[in-house]
Amino acid sequence: MFATLSDRLSAAFSSLRGKGRLSEADIEATVTEIRRALLDADVALPVVRSFTATVRERASSAEVSRALNPSQQIVKIVNEELTQILGGSARELRFAKRPPTVILLAGLQGAGKTTLAGKLGHWLRSEGHTPLLVAADLQRPNAVQQLQIVGENAGVPVWAPEPGNGTGDPVAVARTGVAHAKDRYYDVVVVDTAGRLGVDAEMMRQAADIRDAVSPDEILFVVDAMIGQDAVTTANAFAEGVGFTGVVLSKLDGDARGGAALSVAQVTGAPVLFASTGEKVTDFERFHPDRMASRILDMGDVLTLIEQAERAFDADQAEEMANKIAGDGDFTLADFLTQMQQMKQLGSMKKMLGMLPGMGQIREQLENFDEREVDRVEAIVRSMTPAERENPKILNGSRRSRIARGSGTTVTEINQLLDRFDQAKTMMRSMARNGGRGMPGGVPG
Numbered sequence: 421m422f423a424t425l426s427d428r429l430s431a432a433f434s435s436l437r438g439k440g441r442l443s444e445a446d447i448e449a450t451v452t453e454i455r456r457a458l459l460d461a462d463v464a465l466p467v468v469r470s471f472t473a474t475v476r477e478r479a480s481s482a483e484v485s486r487a488l489n490p491s492q493q494i495v496k497i498v499n500e501e502l503t504q505i506l507g508g509s510a511r512e513l514r515f516a517k518r519p520p521t522v523i524l525l526a527g528l529q530g531a532g533k534t535t536l537a538g539k540l541g542h543w544l545r546s547e548g549h550t551p552l553l554v555a556a557d558l559q560r561p562n563a564v565q566q567l568q569i570v571g572e573n574a575g576v577p578v579w580a581p582e583p584g585n586g587t588g589d590p591v592a593v594a595r596t597g598v599a600h601a602k603d604r605y606y607d608v609v610v611v612d613t614a615g616r617l618g619v620d621a622e623m624m625r626q627a628a629d630i631r632d633a634v635s636p637d638e639i640l641f642v643v644d645a646m647i648g649q650d651a652v653t654t655a656n657a658f659a660e661g662v663g664f665t666g667v668v669l670s671k672l673d674g675d676a677r678g679g680a681a682l683s684v685a686q687v688t689g690a691p692v693l694f695a696s697t698g699e700k701v702t703d704f705e706r707f708h709p710d711r712m713a714s715r716i717l718d719m720g721d722v723l724t725l726i727e728q729a730e731r732a733f734d735a736d737q738a739e740e741m742a743n744k745i746a747g748d749g750d751f752t753l754a755d756f757l758t759q760m761q762q763m764k765q766l767g768s769m770k771k772m773l774g775m776l777p778g779m780g781q782i783r784e785q786l787e788n789f790d791e792r793e794v795d796r797v798e799a800i801v802r803s804m805t806p807a808e809r810e811n812p813k814i815l816n817g818s819r820r821s822r823i824a825r826g827s828g829t830t831v832t833e834i835n836q837l838l839d840r841f842d843q844a845k846t847m848m849r850s851m852a853r854n855g856g857r858g859m860p861g862g863v864p865g
């Protein structure tokens with residue numbers, strides 16, 4: 421699913437790796453790559469245009485996080501914007517206040533409506549509902565029989581016209597189906613309707629007549645994710661002809677280029693509720709825009725990691741520290757200790773950090789980072805008087821021996837700590853001159 425698009429997007433990001441800062445040209449080149457990748461994946465042009473414009477704008481604006489390097493920032497922005505065009509947050513199926521809830525399925529022939537009816541029925545049953553499937557597709561030969569087989573597989577009863585009456589009135593079948601559900605206390609009715617190979621007026625009229633007869637709570641437009649650019653045209657035609665409240669993307673398991681998925685929600689404004697991912701009754705999932713975006717970016721783990729890194733490195737704290745150094749050079753041993761504690765926090769994610777692009781430098785430092793070191797530094801700093809912490813220059817031989825005794829360490833260890841503190845201080849100064857960019861980390865070792 422979306423394999424090509426994923427590869428193309430990662431390639432677009434990879435050229436940013438190791439860059440400390442993004443120039444306008446870097447951003448432009450990346451945006452151009454993203455644009456090409458989306459167009460090649462059959463995403464509709466207006467969607468591509470607005471998407472790339474937003475990414476460009478956000479990437480160039482001052483909305484930068486000190487915890488992330490430039491390529492991570494772009495990944496984050498693209499992830500958020502992808503989630504947005506896929507509909508933002510997941511929407512639940514809406515149930516009627518007074519059962520039965522009526523769900524109408526609409527879409528072209530072959531889109532996967534009948535298959536979906538079975539999947540929906542199966543899923544609804546697992547959620548504790550008592551669904552009924554209604555066979556109102558009297559157009560396609562065998563459609564009724566197909567729904568009966570699907571219903572049997574799903575363990576869900578099917579309301580169908582009497583045998584020999586297959587050319588009957590689909591509107592009547594739908595209406596009597598809903599009435600039957602009311603009588604027998606089925607709480608959800610899924611109505612399967614006829615489709616054609618192409619959009620035509622007669623099909624639209626029939627679907628609209630069924631709609632008017634059963635007043636559905638949800639009209640789900642089922643679209644084959646493999647039909648590419650046509651998905652948008654078809655969606656618009658159905659939006660106008662019947663109207664729909666939600667979208668189901670089917671055949672997402674195929675070698676789809678994904679354009680339909682990325683365009684339909686945005687173009688029609690209707691949320692994607694479900695994804696169909698195979699021929700089996702269980703190949704079905706609720707659609708989560710954020711998860712789908714991470715899947716497209718093929719970076720689920722990296723995104724989690726980015727979130728964690730952001731949490732571990734409190735940007736405000738880092739800025740405060742940078743300002744401190746830039747202001748009066750007042751980087752104290754207490755600040756040093758705070759930094760080490762942050763490193764310790766990150767250290768527990770050492771393994772995961774290995775997967776992050778552009779984290780090579782910090783990873784190397786973490787490899788050499790001994791967590792017990794933090795405890796030692798803490799003990800030493802705690803054994804100092806406030807005056808000594810503020811100004812380590814006053815630490816003569818006898819003060820060092822006293823601190824060693826108090827902290828259960830040796831004078832040599834205290835000397836080492838003070839050396840490293842000096843190094844960190846120098847590092848912080850140079851970072852402050854760079855405008856506070858980069859990871860805070862006076863790392864020992």
Ligand code: GDP
Pocket residue numbers: 527528529530531532533534535536615670671672673674696697698699703
């Ligand atoms: P309808 O005409 O809209 O009712 O479409 P059907 O439910 O009959 O599906 C058309 C064909 O697509 C059938 O061969 C299904 O088995 C197949 N199909 C439906 N959904 C999926 C899916 O999610 N993945 C795959 N691979 N095939 C599907």
